[in-house]
Every structure is written in C-alpha cells, then in structure tokens.
Amino acid sequence: MFPEFKDYIQRQANLSDDEIELMRSRAVEKTLRRKEFLVHQGDVCRYKIFITRGLLRTYHAREDGSERIMQFSPEISWTTDPESFEYSTPSNFNIAALEPSEVVLWTKSDLRYLIDNIPGLKTYFDKLISRSGHIFRQRIFTAIGASAEEKYEEFVKNYSHILTRVPLHMVASYLGVTRETLSRIRHAQVIRK
Amino acid sequence: MFPEFKDYIQRQANLSDDEIELMRSRAVEKTLRRKEFLVHQGDVCRYKIFITRGLLRTYHAREDGSERIMQFSPEISWTTDPESFEYSTPSNFNIAALEPSEVVLWTKSDLRYLIDNIPGLKTYFDKLISRSGHIFRQRIFTAIGASAEEKYEEFVKNYSHILTRVPLHMVASYLGVTRETLSRIRHAQVIRK
DNA sequence: TGTAAGCGAGGACATTTATCACCGTTTTTA
DNA sequence: TAAAAACGGTGATAAATGTCCTCGCTTACA
DSSP states (O other): OHHHHHHHHHHHSOOOHHHHHHHHHHOEEEEEOTTOEEEOTTSBOOEEEEEEESEEEEEEEOTTSOEEEEEEEESSEEEOOHHHHHHOOBOSOEEEESSSEEEEEEEHHHHHHHHHHOHHHHHHHHHHHHHHHHHHHHHHHHHHHOOHHHHHHHHHHHHHHHHTTSOHHHHHHHHTSOHHHHHHHHHHHHHHO | OHHHHHHHHHHHSOOOHHHHHHHHHHOEEEEEOTTOEEEOTTSBOOEEEEEEESEEEEEEEOTTSOEEEEEEEESSEEEOOHHHHHHOOBOSOEEEESSSEEEEEEEHHHHHHHHHHOHHHHHHHHHHHHHHHHHHHHHHHHHHHOOHHHHHHHHHHHHHHHHTTSOHHHHHHHHTSOHHHHHHHHHHHHHHO
16 A cells, blocks of 8 residues: 555655655555445544545535535545544544545644655645645536536546446536436437437 | 735734735735726736735636626635636636725736745645635535525625625626526525514 | 616526436345 | 345426516616
8 A cells, every 4th residue: 555655656746765754654554345434424534545546435424315425536546524634623524435445544743744844745735735726616617507417528527537436326426416317417418429 | 905915914924024025025006996807718817816905706707698706805815716827828717806996916926936935925825725625615515415595595604795795696606596596595585584 | 967787676487407206237245 | 145235217297496588776887
C-alpha cells in the first residue's frame, strides 16, 4: 500500500527520500473488505485517506433509506470529510468501500506535522485543492442548470472509468435523480442510437 | 476603497504596516456603476477582486437568455473566476455589479508576488479556501438532494442579507429553479403561516 | 418627469421527474 | 450451492417543476 503511494507522490511532488520516509513513519495502512466502513455518519472522521487500491464512496444516508453520494474515490486519489477532519466534529457522511480496497491513513496532527515540515507536500496539496475546487464548481454548475440527461452525459464524460464499476442506482444518487429516471435516460439513448 | 480592505485584512491576518503597504502598492481601485461588467464571458478574468462596497454577481448566460448564477459577492468578500484567473483561459462567466460598487483588484502576478512575500497572507488565503470548499460542498449537497423549497429555505438561512438586495429571479437562478417556481414556493409559505 | 424596463405574481397547461409496484436476472454470501 | 439480496428495467400514475402568458406596480433613467 505505501509503495503505491510512494510511486504516486514521487511523480507528483518533489520529495526527498527522507521526506518520503517521514511520511511513511506517520502512515497507517488498512485493508477494507467490500461494504466495510471507514467512517460512519455521526463519527468524527479522524483520517485523511489515500486510496491505493479499490473504490470508496462518501455518502449521506437519510432516515428513509435514500442516499446522497458526494464522491467516488478510486485508487490513486484522496478522500476525507474535510469539515469533520479539520474541526473534529461529527461527520454527516459515511465513507465505505464499494470494492475490496487498500488505503493509507494519516491523522490530522500527523498530517499537520508533515505539511509543516515538507514544503513540497504543502505545494502538492495546494495544487490538489485548487483542482478539487474546479471540480466542485463544475458540479454545482451542472447541478443547478442541467437536465437529468445532461447531468448523466457529464458524468459519462468525466467518470467513464467509474461508471463501469458502480451500480447505476449509485450513479443516480450522485447525480441527484432517481434510479428509474436514470434507467429511462439510458434506454432513450440506446433507442436514439 | 483600500482603507476598507485594510481594516478588514488587519483583523483577519496579522500583517505588518509594511506588508499592508506592499499590498496597497500593487492594488488597483475601481468604481463600478450598476450593471457594469468587470468580466465578460469569453474574456480572461485577469483580477482577483475584493469588494469594499456594493454587490457583484458571477453568472453564466445562455444563448436563450437564461442565466445560472454561481455566486453573489457582497462588500467585504472576494471573487474571481479561479480557472480563468489561474490559467489565463477565457472565462465562462460574467462578473457584474448589481449595485453601485467599489472594488480593489490585483493581477495574478502581483498576487503571486504578495503571497510569496507575505506569509500571513498565504495563511489567510488557505483559511479562506478551506471555508469556500465547505460552502461548495454544502451547496452540492443541497443541489443534488433537496426540493426547490428546501433549497430556498437553505438560501434564506445562509444568505438573508443577500435575499433582501437582489431580485427574486436571480435567487431562482442561483438555486437552479425558475422564477415562477420560486414565486409559488414563497406564496405557499405565506399561506401556511 | 414621463416612459420604458424591471419586477413579482398568478393562471393554464406541458413536461420532467418521482413514486410505487412488479419482474427476471445476476451476484453475493451464508 | 442454495437462498437471499442486489440489480436493472418498465408500466401506471402522481407530484414537482417548467413554459407561456397576462397583469398591475415599482423603479430606473434619458
């Protein structure tokens, strides 16, 4: 698990061997079974999570059983609940594995220490945050102005690698439509073709 | 205009007089008439904008005349199109004044210089970005899972100070519903009360 | 200061999307 | 490996929301 992270971070940030070793010394590796939770709604999310293998999702479950999926996190990406992680408040979200997964974890205090002592890591996270801001804005733009079909096409365009790995009702929950609507959109597209 | 900014930034970041003076030396002040544009769709957004007085909005206009409002920016807040500003690419958005406004502007290179030379400013922007990320996530959460009425109530809760200053059809464009729907929601609430 | 534009409301109707119920198939898991 | 759960689809119907229109009233501005 850490080796995969090391390969990735060496390509993305210019870290010395010592710096990588420092990151390793604070990292915790964890294997997740399918459907296993890393964070439960109501818990504090104590880790920043790097996924080295598998696929996670971050979602809110309502009383009535319906879900809102905020994020899919495949291998070679990060996730956490930023508010819960930063302020140690109960999270509104579950983070759970959709596939058998492997992750690397850092606590808030360890991550703070690493960022404060590894300038290249700070630069790397700054870039990452900038990119994720862009993704947020695009998603808002689509969510407030696009039809269900346009939202789906946007998803296909941006996340074709995820589309093939998750059930359609979860794609629907991510888009904010019902699974029936999504099913009909797909049907209509097949017919039109 | 700069004096208002100075008051604000001194309270938010611990900047020395020299640092403030450095910011001033790179700042451009600008007065905007109602309806005046600071950025047009298709232009590059060359400035990071601090509003000292008035109210701006950032929005995308479609061919058919409909609009999607991404953000309202009242006095004592920042705005820009982050992608256009960072990468000097054409913006998808207009930024225009809804009220007579006063703003302070910095170009990308000047802002980079200031952030690189004023540590407290970097810290301040990090906090700002963290907060705006939280707002983005909340907005996505509402957009994908709430009814039109819930979206409106959320807006009232978070932005009551803006609600009173913008026409309702713009609130509707921000929420991603039609002005008629918003009008009916408000009517229904009056009746229920 | 008068004229045009903007604004908020609301009626009639169309469209989109959600809800509910059910089915056959595949996948999971005990 | 058999039972249970998950999955994708679809029809009938309901609800939410959008579209198009008209109408007073207010506001902006030339």
